[in-house]
Amino acid sequence: MLRKIGQVFENLGNYLRSPQIFSLFVVFALTVVVFGINFYFAPTLLAVVTFLVFIAIAFIVTNGYLMLAKLSREIEAKNTEFQTAIRNLKDGIIIYDPDFKILNLNQAAEEITETRAEEVVGKKITPQSINDPKLKIITQVLFPTLALAATDLSKSSWPQTVRIETANPPLKLYTVLDRLTDERKKTTGFIKVVRDETRERDIVESKGEFVSVAAHQLRTPLTALNWSLEDLNNNLSDKPELQEKLKTSSGLTERMIKIVNDLLEAAKIEEGKFGYKFEDTELSQFINKIISYVEPIATGYGISVRFNDGKQKYGVRIDPDRLGMVLSNILDNAIRYNTKGGSVTVSLEETQNRGRFIKIKVSDTGIGIPEEDLNQIFEKFHRSQNAIQAEPNGSGLGLYIAKNIVKRHGGEIGVESALGRGTTFWLTLPLDKALVPEKGMVYEE
Known part of the structure; x- marks a missing residue:
């Protein structure tokens, strides 16, 4: 109880110290002066009526000023909270007006x-500010076209x-710019969030370089080993039992080469060196061609492949x-993770999504994907447990590569499955x- 009373008096003290209260004191002083003059010069009844009118006016004004004082204190408190939150954020925050002040x-x-707030707050930044060594970085942040490199990742305006x-x-920065608007939706300023990714991206690039070098070093001996196994197989026609073992070894070597190639392709994507030639x-006709490539594999697994819309x-x-890599990978998975005597069906469907799109669907009758794995299926190195059990050898990179390729084509990729x-x-x-x-860009999610 005492704490609540103390809080009331504390709030009252805060209100009395507010600038708006000065005007309130002026109104009360005028009320007293007018009452005194009326009481001295005017009849008593008129003086009392005048006093009551002024008291009513004073009450209304007092209530208004107290509400204004309370609102001002709340705004001040919210502003303090906002300033504290901004000050303690790990990401950089720059707020400026439409004139770049x-x-x-x-x-x-x-x-x-590499600036201090007291040196730049209130200062207008222009493209010419880049010539000032102290303002060089902040100028490039506010005007990205002046930077060494700038990549627009925006999905909307x-x-x-x-x-x-x-x-x-040398800095690598990730920035997000948004507008500050008033109640009429008029732009009053801008807020830019700046994240320093220099260290993280350097680590990623170093990792990519290591993977690339290691994969290159592995691919050459694996390819040579595969050639040797094929040569041995050709020279052992009179020993079918050894030929069978060599065939198994050759198959495993080919899978290892595919994993190495996937590692190289993923590294190229992350380095922005994947390279595309659009036509x-x-x-x-293109899908029929890809299906013809995988049909021998499907026959070996006892799987039928159909294309329902081949004439469209x-x-x-x-x-x-x-x-072709994307469709081959999806078809290969649909075949390898299918059931004996199962089927794979390819179909086309025209859709409207930000324009006219064509949807390619590859459906199988296989083992399915557990629900908990669906959200991670396009992540690097992710493989569901039932897929590992069915096919132990795999990189977990195929669908990650597929997603980046499809995105680069302006499309989307997804999956639906029932275990x-x-x-x-x-x-x-x-x-x-x-x-x-x-x-294009790298799509990690």
């Missing part, structure tokens, strides 16, 4: 841009996401080699060539 800068932003690289000092292609004609802009009943992988491709991105 810096309004706020937190400690993380100070460290990233707002917020704007850009990766920035600077030369001196106009008739989709059904759809013109798409694709890289046949890269998209023990089969799986359907689908991917979309834009029928409008303008929807194919001009440049």
Whole structure:
């Protein structure tokens, strides 16, 4: 109880110290002065009536000023909380007005841009500011086109996401810019979040270089080993039991070579060196060609492959080699993780999603994917437990590579599955060539 009473008096004290209370004291003083004049010069009844009117006015004004004082204190408290939150964020925060005058800068932003808030707050940053050594980094953050490299990752007009690289000092920054608007949706300023990814991306690049070198070193001896096994197999026609063992060894070696190749392809994707050669292609003819490549494998597994829409004609802009990798990988999985005597069905479906798209569906009657693995199926090195049991040898990179290739074509890829009943992988491709991105990026999620 005493604590509540103390809180009431503390709040009252805060209100009395508010700037708005000064006006309240003025109103009360005028009320007393007017009452005194009326009481002295006017009849008593008129003086009392006037006094009561002024008291009523004073009460209304008092209530208004107290509410205003309370609101001001709440706004001040919220502003303090906001400033504290911004100050303690690990990401840099830069707030500036439409004229690029810096309004706020937190400690993380100070460290990233190598500036101090008191040096830049209130200062207008222009492209010419890059000539000032103290403002060089913050100018590149606010004007990414001035940086050594800038990659636009935005999926819409707002917020704007850009990766920035600077030369001196060498920084790799991830920035997100959004607008600050008033109640009329008028832009009053901008807030930019800046994350320093220099160390993390250097580690990723070093890891990619190591994987690339190691994979190259492994591929040469594995290829030589495979050739030797094939040569031995050809020279042992009179010893079928050894030929069978050599065939098994050769198959394992080929799987190892595929894993190494997957590692190399994933490294190229992350380095931005995957390389694409787009051309106009008739989709059904392209799919029929890919199916013809996997049919011998399907026959060996006792699986039938059907293409339901082989006569439909759809013109798409694709890289046949890269998209061929995607379909071959999906079809190969549909065959290898199927049941004896099962089937694989390929179908096409036109959809409307941000424009005209064609959906390619590959459905199988195989072992299915556990529900808990569906959200991770496109991540690097992820393989479901039942897939490992069915086929121990695999890199877990095929679907990660597939997702990046499909995204680079302007499409999406997904999966639907029921454990023990089969799986359907689908991917979309834009029928409008303008929807194919001009440049690609790495899709980790």
